Amino acid sequence: MFRPGREKHQTEPREVSASNVAKLSNKLKAILKKKYQSPPGGETENPFYIHCDLQYPPGESGEGNQHEYIQIEPTYRKRHQGTCSPIGLYFDSEIGNERVRIALTKGVSGIGKTSQVRMVILNWAEGKGNQECPLLFPLPFRELNLLKERLSLIELLHKFFPELKEPGISNLENFRIWLIFDGLDEFRRLLDFKNSPIVTNVTEASSVPTLLTNLINGNLLPSAAHIWITSRPAAVSRIPLQYINEVTEIEGFTDYQKEEFFRRAINDTDQANAIIAYLKYSKSLYVLCQIPIICSICALLLGRQTFLFDKECYPRALTPVYTDLLALLQTQNQNTQEMAIKLGKLAFKQLVKGNTVFYEEDLRECNIDVQVAAAFAKVNIPIFREDIGLHQKKIYYFGHTTIQEFFAAMWFLQSCNSQEENLRNAVDMALQSKNGKLDLFLRFLLGFSQNFIQSIAEAGYNSSETLTEVVEYIKKKVMENPASPRTLNLLNCLTELGDSSLETDGVHFLQTGIPPDAKYPRAHWSDLAALLVASESGPIDMLGLEVKKRGDKELLRMLPVIKASQTATLSNCKLGLELSRALAVLLIDNPRHLRELDVSMNDLGDAGVELLMDILKSTQIYKLELYCCQLTEKCCENMFGCLVNIPSLRELNLSNNNLKDKGVKMLCNAFGLPACQLEKLIVASCGITLVRGFHFNSILKELDISRNHLGDSDDWAEVLFCLSSLETLRLSDCKLTEKCCGVLVKALSSNLTNLKELDLSGNDLGDRGVKTLYMGLTSRCCTLERLFLRCCGITVKGCSSLALALKSSHSSITELGLMGNDTGEEGLRILSDIRDNQRYNLQTLEIND
Structure with missing residues (x-):
């Protein structure tokens, strides 16, 4: 559990009239219950919502250098195991004399942060949770953008809840209140924690950013306020880490929840199973389906298609899926084509600025009529949405940020004079982006350039031919720096363009050690091969690395391959003590994937094997090959512990090591213990001369003691x-x-x-x-x-x-x-x-x- 900072207990707040607090609390609950009882986005948006757990990400916070949808891919990070309940959220817990004052929940767009907030608010309003806080005030950042004037905290609360002017909000510092700020990434104004004026009085007027910084840093309501903030990952760094006491994350649907969603959303069981199978073939779509709204979009589109069960499915690019969504929209709204161009301009301009919510002035800047936008937003296909904010002011946003990036790419391509030149420029723009905000935009942009997207033409838009020069330009950028954070997205872009040659070359290098293209250093091919293997969903098999073609440095570069592997063959790789240490450290980070490890014909010695055995005790390894590793009877004590402490181990090869009678007898002592489940043992050429005292277990299925001078x-x-x-x-x-x-x-x-x-x-x-x-x-x-x-x-x-x-x-x-x-x-x-x-x-x- 990540707790970067803590606040010491302050003096207990003074007692106030219990009846006045209760009256205020009941009125506030009635207001919030009425507002939050309907599902987010209305009844038609995501009717099959499945709860996504909050996760504790140990030691993780701050801004990443990847697009948020790259961050949820298996190669970038793995799911956390610890979960917490959103109902008794955060503020009930104390450790010693410390308490949680500010909690932050992060998650990619559409993952369910706002839904989580709505659920917590509704639970409070219905008296189901967090009742120790008599007052709870939701203050969404997208609505805080609308407040330009100077006002006090009391006045700000009255802006959001004018019904509370009578009986009135006062004496906030005298009892516990809960402030919920949803959507930090949507706040358009600067939070200047270094130069912000100090505000300590709830009646003192100041700007909204100043009120927020003083609430967060503890100048304002230091002991009374509990603050919960939600944000997309890229915006987390806007708040200094020392002010945040608790960080949690919503990671979206598990694979099981994805399947459960489609089985709920699709009435026909066979169709649902076919869609699930199809998505699993399309890695990018399947990863994105961690996000509930993406599942909704896929269910909407794929549920209308017919799948042939005897026909092999091939991974599908992302662009056609969103193009199908646009084509479906056109069947419900005849003004789709004209409106889509204007929305594309809006999407691109705001994407460059980093904005995902828009206001009437943003629409007018792109010549979008507010009334037309309102009608467009009412269509039940989740492309464009309208909400009512403070003072009945309208707030607009795309159904999901990927839809905004799709529209931005469509408009950018249509506005280009020279497509090839502009596509190259777009590649360079995406590469220069520190946090990858243009990665998916680039992918859609390249997808639009493909002439195989026939559905875009059916929707009334022009599609362009494949640009071979752009493909080669992207491949050049990949090979210049395969270890770059942008590389994975560039490979996705090549997939979007239907080009898998670079991936094929990388796999070929992994298998043979021969660089397919001599223009690039071997180290670059190693980095690319490592990335390709690590990007696979789940464990994979890694072929052997031949010693004649790889040195120690290159083998170290390939450790990420081993980390993602289910089967790792490192025989005859000159794997000495130094590399054994590196391998041991690697296995600590990822002990569960590895099922088979072959380190035969390496000079590990007893010390190297001791390092590996200590780590392998925490793995689920099934097969271990230690043929000809310069081992003696001294290592057998560690091997005994391995046999006893790894019930998953079924096959062990110790051939051509000088274990002698004493060493093998020590191993045999493990066979009488229930924890030892070994089924195959190879101890050929181990210097054994006697069979007396050998007690093998009754479950052993294969025994090889060849080339030992045992005699009759x-x-x-x-x-x-x-x-x-x-x-x-x-x-x-x-x-x-x-x-x-x-x-x-x-x-x-x-x-x-x-x-x-x-x-x-x-x-x-x-x-x-x-x-x-x-x-x-x-x-x-x-x-x-x-x-x-x-x-x-x-x-x-x-x-x-x-x-x-x-x-x-x-x-x-x-x-x-x-x-x-x-x-x-x-x-x-x-x-x-x-x-x-x-x-x-x-x-x-x-x-x-």
Whole structure:
């Protein structure tokens, strides 16, 4: 929970007449209840509203350097987990002798800030929440813009609530009041906290910005006022951080809530499911559907279309969706085309100024008749809206800021003399924007330049052809600085233009390490590849990074790729202790995505693995590859903790490390604990010489202890007896002889009833060993399907024993490997006849010709 600043308790306010306060409070509740009972925007706007939780964003505040709709993409940030209730909001809580005086809620346009405010106000008016504050005054910033005169705080409140002049608002400092300022981003005047005159008296007249700064900094009503401010992210920095006690955020719909919305909004279940599937294919639209109003627009438009369930969907650009909205509007209003041009001019002029709400003088400046605008705003399609503010003055705004950016782009393109030159200028303008306010405008602008948008022509507007030079110009800008905050939007712009070549080149570089274009440095291609991978929604698979083509510095640059990956293959990357530390730090930030990690053939050593093991305990890792990492028995203590503390771990490869008997026995101690759920263990070539004391768990499905000098031992019976769930057993090159075959026969006939694959290659079993195995292979309990006896000293006699086993009615062997044995032509003939005979199960035979 983010609490940058706190106020100490002041002296308790003096007692005032309880009856006077109650009378004032009841009258105010009646006023607010009447005003806020209807949904925002009327009954037709967003009738399927689903509550969006407030989130606590730890340590985050201030202005970002991205357009707010880039900020909600998965590559930019992840959802916060902590939520708070909007009904008992903020001001009930205290920590020690500190209390929350000023709270700020941020969120992108249309995410539900005003709806949240309305809900809290209505709850208070109906007596459901925050009753410890007898007075609650909503003071929207868009209406504060209308007050140009000097006035006191009391006079300001009377402007908003003239009904309260009798009994009168006085003695505000004597009891707790709640002031709600909604829409800081809509306030057009400067808040000068450094040079603002000091005001301490509620009856002292001053300008509205001066009253606001003195309320926020605590000069005015320091102990009585509780202040709640809402804002879009870009405007948060207008208030110094030290004055804000609590910061929360509305992050919009979760994926589950998106689907719930469409199932409520679309009556036909199949149509709703088709729309949800379609949106998931269109990444940009699906991300924007975190915003309730965007869901409303998509439901309105896509609900009218027919989806073919057997036809693959392709990601769709944003511009056609909004063009369809405009075309739909034209069916309801014949003056749409002329009005759209004027609204476009208004949208562009105000977008450049950073304004999202407008007043009558703004409309007149663009030759828009107020009466025509009022009629246009009454259409139930959420394009343009009109509200009544203070003194019955009208306030105008587009249904959503994306609609304003769409209209601005449409007007800008139509007003251009040279489209190509102006498009380049628009690209440069967007790149120079510090907070990305023109990013979506640029995307729409480029979308309009595409000749594949046929619906724009149907709506009566001219569409332009694809400008190849502009595409190349954008690609050049991307590759000059792929790490720029603007890069992701430029890639979105290329998608809008139907060009995915740069993305294809970036993925190719990720897979091969070869720069597709030698004009740009390898480091730039690394940055681009990292961005492309990180921008995917949810976890992805990352292919291996070849050591011959990548150095330490480049590998460090690719860490964002690993952070977004579900599968990370970093084998043979010269991953030493320094890079292990960097990888460990990365996994701390994103432990949940990673499911498979391969760091084989790197000089990690025991110290490097210790770093990784400490971090992996907080992950959901499924598969871990540590083949040939210069490990010794010293690391096995950490590996024991890994097995016990990571119940998700199912596969572990420790081959070609000098673990020795002591190290492997230490690992075996974990198998008796319920937390260890390992199903696959590979400890080939680990310097093991004894099997005594090895106690593997009963759920192990695959065990590979090949290339260890184990030899024949009576202890094999005890080891095999524990492996009742085993499906694959590899014992190649373990110095076994015919003596061990009797133990294997007993196991195959009793507890190894699930075994499907057995590899005994490279052991001196000979024909006598194979003859002993025959008894186990013909057992009713044996379910073996794959048997490998390569280089085992088998001759034609052994082939005859195997033939008898293969012909048995109980044999289920489909694959037999005998390469490297002196089986001769007769052995080949005997076994080939069985393979070619459909009466038997054998299908694959590996044998010397």
